[in-house]
Amino acid sequence: MPQIGVTYKLLTRIHIETSAELSEPSVCEPDRVISVRYCGARRCYLRVVPVMDGYADSSMMDAMLQISEAFSAGMSADVPARRVQGVCVLGVCPSVVGAEMVCDDADEFSLTPVPVIRDTRVPGWVSDGTLAILIIGSGCHVDFEDTIVVMQSRGCDIVCVCADGGTRLPEGVARVTIPKGMGIPEESAFVAGVVARAVQDAGFTQSADRLAEAVRESRDMTGAHMERAASVVPAISGRVPAVYSTSDIHACSRWWRHVLGRWSLSFCGELPEFDHNELVGWSDPNVHAPELSMVVLRGERGPGLVRDIVGCMEQVLDENGRRVVTVDLGEGSAMQRNVRGFMIGSAVGMIMEAGE
Amino acid sequence: MTDHSTREQLHGFVDDLERSLDFDIGHGFECEDILLCGVGGSAVSGDFAADCCYTESRKRIRLMKYPDLPSWVGPSTLAVVSSYSGNTAETLGMYEQARERGCKVVAITSGGALRHLAESNGDDLVLLPEGMHPRHAIGYMIGYTLSVIRSAGGPDLSGRIREFIPSLRRYRDECALADGSLAHVVADRFRGHVPVICSDSSMQSVAFRWKTQINENSKFVAFCEQTPSFEADGLGSWIEHSRDDFILTFLIGADDPMCMSTSILEEASEAVKGSGAESIAIRLGGSSTLENMFRGIILGDYISIYMAEHRGIDPAEVRPVMQMKEKLAKIRQF
Numbered sequence: 012m013p014q015i016g017v018t019y020k021l022l023t024r025i026h027i028e029t030s031a032e033l034s035e036p037s038v039c040e041p042d043r044v045i046s047v048r049y050c051g052a053r054r055c056y057l058r059v060v061p062v063m064d065g066y067a068d069s070s071m072m073d074a075m076l077q078i079s080e081a082f083s084a085g086m087s088a089d090v091p092a093r094r095v096q097g098v099c100v101l102g103v104c105p106s107v108v109g110a111e112m113v114c115d116d117a118d119e120f121s122l123t124p125v126p127v128i129r130d131t132r133v134p135g136w137v138s139d140g141t142l143a144i145l146i147i148g149s150g151c152h153v154d155f156e157d158t159i160v161v162m163q164s165r166g167c168d169i170v171c172v173c174a175d176g177g178t179r180l181p182e183g184v185a186r187v188t189i190p191k192g193m194g195i196p197e198e199s200a201f202v203a204g205v206v207a208r209a210v211q212d213a214g215f216t217q218s219a220d221r222l223a224e225a226v227r228e229s230r231d232m233t234g235a236h237m238e239r240a241a242s243v244v245p246a247i248s249g250r251v252p253a254v255y256s257t258s259d260i261h262a263c264s265r266w267w268r269h270v271l272g273r274w275s276l277s278f279c280g281e282l283p284e285f286d287h288n289e290l291v292g293w294s295d296p297n298v299h300a301p302e303l304s305m306v307v308l309r310g311e312r313g314p315g316l317v318r319d320i321v322g323c324m325e326q327v328l329d330e331n332g333r334r335v336v337t338v339d340l341g342e343g344s345a346m347q348r349n350v351r352g353f354m355i356g357s358a359v360g361m362i363m364e365a366g367e
Numbered sequence: 368m369t370d371h372s373t374r375e376q377l378h379g380f381v382d383d384l385e386r387s388l389d390f391d392i393g394h395g396f397e398c399e400d401i402l403l404c405g406v407g408g409s410a411v412s413g414d415f416a417a418d419c420c421y422t423e424s425r426k427r428i429r430l431m432k433y434p435d436l437p438s439w440v441g442p443s444t445l446a447v448v449s450s451y452s453g454n455t456a457e458t459l460g461m462y463e464q465a466r467e468r469g470c471k472v473v474a475i476t477s478g479g480a481l482r483h484l485a486e487s488n489g490d491d492l493v494l495l496p497e498g499m500h501p502r503h504a505i506g507y508m509i510g511y512t513l514s515v516i517r518s519a520g521g522p523d524l525s526g527r528i529r530e531f532i533p534s535l536r537r538y539r540d541e542c543a544l545a546d547g548s549l550a551h552v553v554a555d556r557f558r559g560h561v562p563v564i565c566s567d568s569s570m571q572s573v574a575f576r577w578k579t580q581i582n583e584n585s586k587f588v589a590f591c592e593q594t595p596s597f598e599a600d601g602l603g604s605w606i607e608h609s610r611d612d613f614i615l616t617f618l619i620g621a622d623d624p625m626c627m628s629t630s631i632l633e634e635a636s637e638a639v640k641g642s643g644a645e646s647i648a649i650r651l652g653g654s655s656t657l658e659n660m661f662r663g664i665i666l667g668d669y670i671s672i673y674m675a676e677h678r679g680i681d682p683a684e685v686r687p688v689m690q691m692k693e694k695l696a697k698i699r700q701f
Contacts, residue, residue: 103596118437124400124427129596130568132627135424135522153595157627251610253590258433272604276613278563278590283457284432286691287407288502292582292589294687299559300612303588316434316460316699323694327687 071361075233078357081197082226082350084190085109085204086219091185092212093168095142099134100127100206102146103153105195105269109203110146111262112353113210113218115345118259121216125206131158139166142213144206147173148198149189159184172205196357199266218346225343225350236351239338240358243306246336247271248363250304253278255285256352257317259345263308263352270360282307283320290324294331305333310340310348373683376503377668378544381535384661387510388525392491396471396519398445403512404431404461405449408502409475411579413449414572415505415664416512419657421569422625423522434460442469445519449508451501453479456695466490473515475508500683502583505664524657531658538653538662543669549649550666553616554673556647557581560614565592565635566663567618569626569656573663574618580667584682585674594631602635609644617648620659 100110110127117125128134131153137143143162145155159181162169171180175188187205189198207218229236252271256264258281268279280289297303307325311318328335338355340348401424403413410432417428431437434457440446446465450458453476462481465472466488474485477495485492493511495504517523542549562581566574574591581589592601592615605615617636622629639646649666653659675682 103599105600107596117439120438122439122441124429124437124439126427126429129593131595132422132568134427135420135422136427138425151599153599153631251613253588259435269600272601275608276563276604276610280590281432283434284406284410287410287455287688288579289582289588290687290691291685292585292587295586295588297561297588300561300588303561312435316456319695319698320457320691323691323698326694327690330690331687 071237071358071365072233074361075236075354075358076230078196078200078354079226079230081193081200082204082222085201086208086223088187088201088205088208090170090187090205090209090212091168093142095168095213096140097123098125098142098144098210098213098215099137100125100144100146101130101133101158102148103129103131104146104148104151106148106199106202107146108262108266108269108353109199109201110144110206111265112203112222112346112349113206115260115262115349116207116218116221117210117216119345120221121210121218123215125210125215131155133158133161133165137162137165137167141165141167142209143167143169144209145169145171145173146202147171147178148195148202149174149193170209172202195269196360199353221344221346222350225347228347229350229354232351233354236354237358237362240355240362243336243338243359244362244366247304247306248274248366250302251276251300252304252306253280254306254308255280255282256308257282257311257321258284259312260308260310260340260348260352262349263340263356266353267306267308267356267359270356273360274363282324283317286320286324290327293328293333296332304336306336306338308338308340308352310342310352312342312345312348373500373503373672376499377672378539380503380506380665380668381532381539383504383506384510384528385532387507387514388528390493390511390514392473392493392515392518394518396445398426398471398519399443400440400445401426401428401516401519401521402431402436402440402444402446402465402470403428403449404446404458404465406432406455406457407579408500408505409449409451409455409458409508411502411505411572411576412508412512413447414575415509415660416516418569418572418660419513419524420516420521424516426519426521428516428521431461433457434464436461436464436468440465440468440470444468444470445473446470447473447475447512447515448481449475449512450479450481451477451495451499451504451508453477453481453483456699459484475511477504502580527655527657528661531654531661534653534658535661535665539665543665550669551673553647553649553666554670554677557614557670557674558677560612560645561587562589563592563613563615564589565594565597565615565617565632567620567626567628567632568593568595570618570620570660570663573660573667576664577667577670580671581674583685584671585678586680587674594635595628598631598635602638605639605644606642609639609642611645613645615639615644615646617646618663619648619650620656621653623656625656
């Protein structure tokens with residue numbers, strides 16, 4: 012993250028906004044060396060934003076900050092805290108991806124799993140003592156009435172995260188309302204915050220604390236996220252993308268699939284499973300579908316088998332003539348990598364929208 | 368061209384299933400969670416078994432395809448570790464971790480390092496017949512996996528499956544083997560397209576199997592989707608961005624306690640047809656979702672073989688996977 016008083020060499024064009032008392036805003040070209048004072052807070056002495064097509068895109072920066080705030084809003088939501096023995100999240104809308112970030116986090120740290128199921132059917136093991144969180148995002152027309160009946164008959168504690176006025180809930184079902192006016196990215200971030208808070212307050216694991224830390228870190232990297240996104244967009248525009256990530260951060264490839272689905276058919280999958288079957292198909296030219304394009308969100312945790320596997324996979328694909336777009340999510344916890352992947356994916360969506 | 372053994376193994380799927388259904392490991396397992404560990408062809412059986420047990424199992428059943436086990440895996444977990452060859456790096460990694468965490472372990476394999484480790488460590492071991500293509504040992508692997516789940520207090524599906532074994536043989540003969548059968552027709556329709564298989568979530572493992580079999584046997588990319596989530600996130604994209612080099616294929620089963628969204632699948636199929644996008648709807652026609660799952664496996668496997676035959680290639684050959692294994696072995700010095 013840019014630090015006060017440190018000199019940087021630019022890799023991209025930036026727009027420097029200054030306060031009214033100082034000099035006029037200016038645009039710096041790449042390869043210039045400048046000293047920056049960057050602050051992610053709203054009231055800045057000097058703010059650095061990426062430049063797209065000659066215009067300082069502060070609207071994108073603001074949109075990215077709003078997503079960060081939506082994470083925080085979710086974590087601050089009033090979720091009825093209960094001591095339960097287990098948890099299960101059900102939902103089918105795009106914003107369920109927020110819950111999937113918490114699922115990945117729980118796999119890394121929790122002694123109790125947080126299964127997230129994209130279905131309306133209640134698994135057989137869900138029973139009395141289960142905190143059942145239902146996600147019904149805005150615009151979701153799938154009927155969950157039978158789902159709630161089953162959950163209630165089994166004695167579950169039910170919390171429904173849904174848009175205000177969009178869903179009538181029976182008595183006994185707690186509601187957490189998705190604030191009005193949120194787009195899908197903000198809604199997904201809000202859901203992540205709510206589920207992380209619920210899981211933490213139920214005593215399972217410190218998901219909310221880790222999410223808050225990951226969001227803080229990501230907010231400071233907003234410019235870098237935008238840069239990374241800007242470098243990816245040309246490689247996938249006009250193509251049919253399939254996005255893959257390792258299973259421990261499956262949420263972020265799901266998110267990218269949703270974002271890219273606005274402009275094209277899009278798909279997602281997981282590594283290393285890909286290497287045992289899909290690798291064969293992707294190593295074929297598939298001349299009947301020349302626009303197929305593979306995106307790999309790389310962020311393996313630490314050295315080891317998975318890092319070696321993904322590296323070998325990229326070599327095999329390259330040797331078989333398949334170019335892969337790789338996005339490096341860096342290292343760190345599943346929550347950190349998922350939040351970075353989520354924010355970069357959201358930035359990709361904004362840049363593609365701006366280019367329409 | 369498809370060799371005799373591949374055809375024989377496909378044909379033997381129902382017989383293999385029947386032989387393995389009543390397997391008894393000899394004792395029960397006390398556990399809270401069942402973790403089904405495996406990748407590739409050896410994971411399909413776990414995925415399928417998890418779908419079969421979804422509504423009835425009082426134990427959490429989770430599929431694991433990643434060599435770093437979740438934190439919550441421990442002594443109250445039964446780890447069923449499947450690798451046909453017994454030498455798959457990711458699966459051996461899962462086996463090692465399961466042992467370190469104090470899990471109860473059952474190994475399902477035909478040999479290799481997994482067999483050796485299981486025997487040395489005194490784990491329960493279920494032996495698969497040797498000499499099969501890993502992904503065509505699925506009949507045995509499904510039967511054995513369901514038997515182990517039963518031993519751990521999961522549902523007993525063997526009686527229900529046995530009831531429709533004769534129907535599965537008829538389905539295989541009529542819809543997969545006969546000249547001009549459904550499998551031939553669909554394989555022909557898939558030519559020049561990227562198939563995207565859409566099923567109800569109760570059969571997501573079957574749609575995933577179709578995807579992997581088409582990739583491995585016919586060497587074409589394929590994908591899969593599930594309703595109801597496809598209806599909420601994905602259907603719109605198909606209607607707006609449909610392409611004539613992709614074909615959406617709906618696998619439509621039955622409405623019964625295992626499946627709640629056949630109607631959503633039917634509606635999605637109509638919506639896509641109305642948009643002019645390339646699509647086909649395949650009605651599996653079985654008496655239950657459970658039977659349709661097995662019908663789907665049979666049909667999809669044969670479709671992938673016929674697609675390979677259209678291309679004049681050997682479905683059994685998987686050169687890129689071998690390239691991967693060679694590179695990985697050099698790095699890891701196995």
